[in-house]
Amino acid sequence: MNYVKLALAGLAGCSAIALTSAAPTPATARQSTVTRPWMNAKLPAETRAKLLLAQMTQDEKLTLVMGYFATDFPPRQFKAPAEARLGSAGYVPGVPRLGIPAQWQTDAGIGVATQGGAPKKRERTALPSNLATAATWNPDLAFKGGAMIGSEARVSGFNVMLAGGVNLLRDPRNGRNFEYGGEDPLLAGTMVGAQIAGIQSNHIISTVKHFAINDQETDRNNGNSVIDPAAARMSDLLAFQFAIEKSGASAVMCAYNRVNGPFSCESPWLLDQVLRRDWKWKGYVMSDWGGTHSTKAAIEAGLDQQSGFPFDQKPYFGAELKQALASGTVAPEMLDRAASRILYAMFRHGLFEHPITAATMDLPDDMLARNAVISRADAAEAMVLLKNDGAILPLSRQVRSIVVIGGHADKGVLTGGGSSLVYPKGGNAVPGVKPTFWPGPVMYYPSSPLDAIRRQAPGARTDFVDGTDPAAAAAAARAADVAIVFATQWAGESFDVSLTLPENQDQVIAAVAEANPRTIVVLETGGPVLTPWRDKVGGIVEAWFPGTAGGEAIADMLFGTTIPSGHLPASFPRGLDQLANPAAPARGDVTYNEGATVGYKWLDAHGEKPAFAFGHGLSYTSFAYGGLTAKADKGAVTARFTIRNTGKVRGRAVAQLYVAGTGWEAPKRLAGFRKVDLAPGAATSVSVAVDPRLLATFDGTANRWAIAGGTYRLTLGGSSDQIAQAIAVKIGPMTLPAGWHP
Numbered sequence: 001m002n003y004v005k006l007a008l009a010g011l012a013g014c015s016a017i018a019l020t021s022a023a024p025t026p027a028t029a030r031q032s033t034v035t036r037p038w039m040n041a042k043l044p045a046e047t048r049a050k051l052l053l054a055q056m057t058q059d060e061k062l063t064l065v066m067g068y069f070a071t072d073f074p075p076r077q078f079k080a081p082a083e084a085r086l087g088s089a090g091y092v093p094g095v096p097r098l099g100i101p102a103q104w105q106t107d108a109g110i111g112v113a114t115q116g117g118a119p120k121k122r123e124r125t126a127l128p129s130n131l132a133t134a135a136t137w138n139p140d141l142a143f144k145g146g147a148m149i150g151s152e153a154r155v156s157g158f159n160v161m162l163a164g165g166v167n168l169l170r171d172p173r174n175g176r177n178f179e180y181g182g183e184d185p186l187l188a189g190t191m192v193g194a195q196i197a198g199i200q201s202n203h204i205i206s207t208v209k210h211f212a213i214n215d216q217e218t219d220r221n222n223g224n225s226v227i228d229p230a231a232a233r234m235s236d237l238l239a240f241q242f243a244i245e246k247s248g249a250s251a252v253m254c255a256y257n258r259v260n261g262p263f264s265c266e267s268p269w270l271l272d273q274v275l276r277r278d279w280k281w282k283g284y285v286m287s288d289w290g291g292t293h294s295t296k297a298a299i300e301a302g303l304d305q306q307s308g309f310p311f312d313q314k315p316y317f318g319a320e321l322k323q324a325l326a327s328g329t330v331a332p333e334m335l336d337r338a339a340s341r342i343l344y345a346m347f348r349h350g351l352f353e354h355p356i357t358a359a360t361m362d363l364p365d366d367m368l369a370r371n372a373v374i375s376r377a378d379a380a381e382a383m384v385l386l387k388n389d390g391a392i393l394p395l396s397r398q399v400r401s402i403v404v405i406g407g408h409a410d411k412g413v414l415t416g417g418g419s420s421l422v423y424p425k426g427g428n429a430v431p432g433v434k435p436t437f438w439p440g441p442v443m444y445y446p447s448s449p450l451d452a453i454r455r456q457a458p459g460a461r462t463d464f465v466d467g468t469d470p471a472a473a474a475a476a477a478r479a480a481d482v483a484i485v486f487a488t489q490w491a492g493e494s495f496d497v498s499l500t501l502p503e504n505q506d507q508v509i510a511a512v513a514e515a516n517p518r519t520i521v522v523l524e525t526g527g528p529v530l531t532p533w534r535d536k537v538g539g540i541v542e543a544w545f546p547g548t549a550g551g552e553a554i555a556d557m558l559f560g561t562t563i564p565s566g567h568l569p570a571s572f573p574r575g576l577d578q579l580a581n582p583a584a585p586a587r588g589d590v591t592y593n594e595g596a597t598v599g600y601k602w603l604d605a606h607g608e609k610p611a612f613a614f615g616h617g618l619s620y621t622s623f624a625y626g627g628l629t630a631k632a633d634k635g636a637v638t639a640r641f642t643i644r645n646t647g648k649v650r651g652r653a654v655a656q657l658y659v660a661g662t663g664w665e666a667p668k669r670l671a672g673f674r675k676v677d678l679a680p681g682a683a684t685s686v687s688v689a690v691d692p693r694l695l696a697t698f699d700g701t702a703n704r705w706a707i708a709g710g711t712y713r714l715t716l717g718g719s720s721d722q723i724a725q726a727i728a729v730k731i732g733p734m735t736l737p738a739g740w741h742p
């Protein structure tokens with residue numbers, strides 16, 4: 001018995017699990033398909049899984065369904081398995097006898113993450129937050145970012161990425177909104193799905209997570225999300241459906257919270273009815289770390305793999321499952337089902353044909369340099385120009401004096417905390433900001449906006465004041481041509497945030513704006529915040545958590561080296577009273593009475609005008625949208641329209657198509673979008689197919705989508721509150737099965 005087994009046995013009596021495993025060498029992976037017929041890559045993944053399962057002993061199957069934390073965890077006297085990648089999230093041993101590779105898992109929302117307590121950090125490229133990537137409205141860019149993460153993952157020795165956060169931004173205070181794709185199911189599902197597909201293009205499994213309705217962090221391990229099941233199908237679950245369809249993801253991570261009673265990871269409704277019976281999805285479900293609560297209930301509901309032991313109380317899918325099988329409490333078919341779903345995913349994504357052969361701790365500089373370009377491009381398209389009075393932006397390079405205020409802008413840019421945290425090359429630019437431990441450390445990437453601004457305007461006098469004192473900041477602003485205030489709000493896993501900027505930053509901004517009307521605010525926040533000073537400042541840029549090249553990307557945009565093209569993936573409310581649930585996130589039952597009326601849908605339904613609307617985003621050029629026509633063939637609507645760059649510089653437009661029906665949860669829904677790059681004066685004509693589920697409501701009784709026959713209104717524009725053209729489309733009645741997809 002090695003030390004790992006000893007440690008685990010001491011923990012919870014799980015002594016019977018074989019933990020030793022080695023990566024299959026390319027030679028073993030390519031073993032003759034005669035002796036190993038499941039290695040015939042021409043066979044369908046399901047057939048290969050079946051062939052392999054037939055050769056496996058019960059202990060080998062049990063090996064596949066039980067995952068361990070891959071980092072030492074002193075609070076539970078846990079020592080990570082020797083074969084795990086230290087500093088990562090998870091490890092599932094392989095079965096060398098049959099050439100089944102181990103599963104090395106790591107978090108992957110914005111890059112290859114390192115777990116907090118890890119003695120050695122993997123320094124990797126971090127993209128902007130997922131919400132920032134959603135703000136690009138550019139699925140190709142999301143794919144490239146995912147492919148970048150996957151490439152760093154491969155050389156870092158990982159083949160399962162815990163990525164694909166697609167929980168809807170139902171409450172702007174959710175501390176993990178930065179890990180997700182915003183408030184609209186189509187936008188979130190499309191963007192997150194593209195990122196997952198990019199990761200998978202490296203022959204790596206990616207999860208889509210956290211299934212489901214994990215829409216706040218407060219009380220996340222026990223809270224019960226209460227929601228009408230039909231409304232869930234038209235909101236949170238629809239985002240998952242889109243993400244799975246667009247990526248072909250074969251792994252789902254079930255969430256910590258309960259949904260309408262049972263825990264997500266043992267919910268027959270979520271794991272069996274919705275995922276398998278309705279959506280006909282064939283992949284495997286792994287639990288979130290500490291999200292497994294039982295053996296029989298969980299495996300029978302459809303959980304296939306317990307993750308991150310010892311985060312759970314017991315090795316439910318280890319020794320406990322072995323015992324349940326021996327006593328007949330759990331049928332052997334349940335283990336077969338779980339193991340074969342895991343094998344299916346491993347075959348489907350090429351884990352056998354493309355084994356992991358390296359686990360590099362330090363990445364080569366040329367790889368980091370190449371990947372920095374991708375992160376910078378993502379940040380450039382993610383930034384949203386919220387306000388630009390009197391064309392204060394872009395700044396002239398001839399500006400004589402600039403004062404940069406606050407946000408540690410002299411050192412770097414902020415990123416979010418928790419399991420998705422990526423350690424950058426060069427380390428934390430502002431070490432010591434509390435909390436320095438979980439869900440910290442509060443991390444600033446060493447990409448200084450101040451330095452980048454100085455490089456853009458070398459002739460200007462550019463000073464920095466730290467922004468802790470409103471009077472000092474105002475005095476400095478008064479003496480400068482332009483004041484740029486960097487306002488930050490750290491967000492992270494395991495806590496929710498207030499919508500008010502912390503540490504007096506609202507007062508600092510107000511004081512600076514009072515002193516100098518040529519004030520620009522750059523926000524580095526996880527999601528929407530309140531902007532009580534918005535009428536007093538000249539320009540506002542939402543830069544989100546902009547990733548490891550964020551400082552350069554911000555300066556590029558301020559000086560017009562890049563043209564802003566980000567659009568909001570979530571509404572910025574005027575105040576808490578505009579939210580569906582104004583009271584702060586609570587413990588226990590959290591009832592989402594608003595159902596599918598999320599974000600802009602809620603605001604529209606109640607005639608509320610936000611500070612900045614969903615889809616809003618300015619540019620340094622202007623666009624005209626028109627020529628809208630639509631063809632309806634049963635439930636299939638295809639719209640055609642033209643976008644023209646009517647300004648003086650090249651830029652990217654985000655054309656947005658909304659649809660309005662009757663008897664819906666809201667006056668309109670996003671029905672399609674397209675980002676196009678246009679030279680001044682150029683025009684292009686595009687066609688967008690509207691997914692019929694966006695024309696339907698979910699009929700919970702008949703368990704299907706239903707499109708009511710009638711006249712629908714299609715609107716075209718550059719934002720949810722900016723309509724350029726509207727047309728009527730007649731659509732016939734139609735029903736679609738719950739799992740319908742294009």
Ligand code: BGC
Nearest residue numbers: 089107162209288289419493
């Ligand atoms: C998070 C997951 C993450 C897992 C492993 C959990 O705390 O909720 O998103 O993948 O840890 O790090």
